[in-house]
Structure formats: structure tokens, C-alpha cells
Amino acid sequence: MADLFSSDEPEKAPPGRPLADRLRPKNLGEVVGQEHLTGPDGALTRLIDSGSLGSMIFWGPPGTGKTTVARLLAGETNLAFEQISAVFSGVADLKK
Known part of the structure; x- marks a missing residue:
């Protein structure tokens, strides 16, 4: 990919998919x-x-790519990815 808005391959995603999903990095x-x-x-x-690759916690403002990078790491290593949001989860969820 030469820049953020160009692609070497035609878009194969369904047209109803959100723009953020279509632009999300694949590696x-x-x-x-x-x-x-x-x-x-x-x-x-x-x-x-x-x-x-051990356990990691990504911290930062919304929309900075934390979840995207975590999913890419899980995909490249065939490891499990457990997504937890501190906004919606409590201490009990983190201790599981």
C-alpha cells in the first residue's frame, strides 16, 4: 500500500462494511x-x-490503534486475543 487511501488490490469487502474496517491494516x-x-x-x-510474546496491556486514547495492533499480533503469532474494555469491565472481569 503506497499511502493510506490507495490499495494494490481491488476492495472485496461487502459495501455495507464500515470504512474503519475496510481501512484497518492487515499486518x-x-x-x-x-x-x-x-x-x-x-x-x-x-x-x-x-x-x-507475553501478556500485554495497551493503554492510550480511543482511536489510536491499540485493538488493531493487538489483533494483528494475535493473528501473526496464533495466540489468543482477549479484549477487555476498562470502561465496561470491572475488577472481577480482569481477575478471571
């Missing part, structure tokens, strides 16, 4: 920004390559 290489984490020498890339 870590497509994540824009955070090169120190997702670039070729980035921390997350090195963890994936080493095969020692």
Missing part, C-alpha cells in the same frame, strides 16, 4: 506510525520474531 507492516514498535527493528517485530 504490522501496514500500521502507520509507531515505527519504533512496528518497524523492521521495532520492539513488537523483534518479539514476534523471537517467539516470546
Whole structure:
């Protein structure tokens, strides 16, 4: 992908799918920004390559790509992804 709005392949998603879903990166290489984490020498890339990806908590403002990066990591490592929102979950949910 040359830029955020162009694609090398035709869009195959159903037309009713939200724009955010259609533009969401499909691998870590497509994540824009955070090169120190997702670039070729980035921390997350090195963890994936080493095969020692442990538990992680991503924290930050809404819409910054935390869930997207977590899903990409789970997909690239075949590990489970458990999504919990601090807004909707309590301490009991976190202790499960």
C-alpha cells in the first residue's frame, strides 16, 4: 500500500462494511506510525520474531490503534486475543 487511501488490490469487502474496517491494516507492516514498535527493528517485530510474546496491556486514547495492533499480533503469532474494555469491565472481569 503506497499511502493510506490507495490499495494494490481491488476492495472485496461487502459495501455495507464500515470504512474503519475496510481501512484497518492487515499486518504490522501496514500500521502507520509507531515505527519504533512496528518497524523492521521495532520492539513488537523483534518479539514476534523471537517467539516470546507475553501478556500485554495497551493503554492510550480511543482511536489510536491499540485493538488493531493487538489483533494483528494475535493473528501473526496464533495466540489468543482477549479484549477487555476498562470502561465496561470491572475488577472481577480482569481477575478471571
